[in-house]
Amino acid sequence: MGTIKVLNKWANRHTYLPLDLIRVALGIFLFIKGVDFMANSEMLAQLLKPFQNMAGSMMIIHYVAPAHFIGGILIATGLLTRWAIVAQLPILIGAVVLNFVGDMNTPNLITAICTLLVCGFFLIYGSGKHSLDYYFGMQK
Structure with missing residues (x-):
């Protein structure tokens, strides 16, 4: 817990508006992907076709859309940002792996890797000064 406080204090001293906009x-990107997965559940089932014979594949389908939907809202507002990103990491790692197990789709691979890297940055950096975490005093 002490490490998180040290990271938060460092991030609040070095916060910049462009980082908060990112x-x-x-x-917003994750929220839109969550809505897209909810609207096109067949597309999500097709994406996860290489994993259909594995145990828990239906649970994966029901985890992805709500995690993106709710996590996107939390990340955009800066509320419980690190926890929301931790919920995104298995999905994003799975998206990268999925491109190597299934059909290689380069644009999806690049999108998944970039999103994973940005999530990794905000996992360390936190939500910054312009967030609900800071407003509610959760980062002081």
Whole structure:
């Protein structure tokens, strides 16, 4: 817990509006992907076709859309950002692996890797000064 406080204090001293805008853009992107997966559940089932014979494949389908939907809202507003990103990491790692197990789709691979890297940055950096975490005093 002490490490998190040290990271938060460092991030609050070195916060910049462009970083907060990137966090908001990441949240909006994940929210839109969650809505897209909810609207096109067949597309999500097709994406996860290489994993269909594995145990828990239906649970994966029901985890991805709500995690993106709710996590996107939390990341965009800066509320419980690190926890929301931790919920995104298995999905994003799975998206990268999925391109190597299934059909290679280069644009999806690049999108998944970039999103994974940005999530990794905000996992360390936190939500910044322009967030609900800071407003509610959760980072002081």
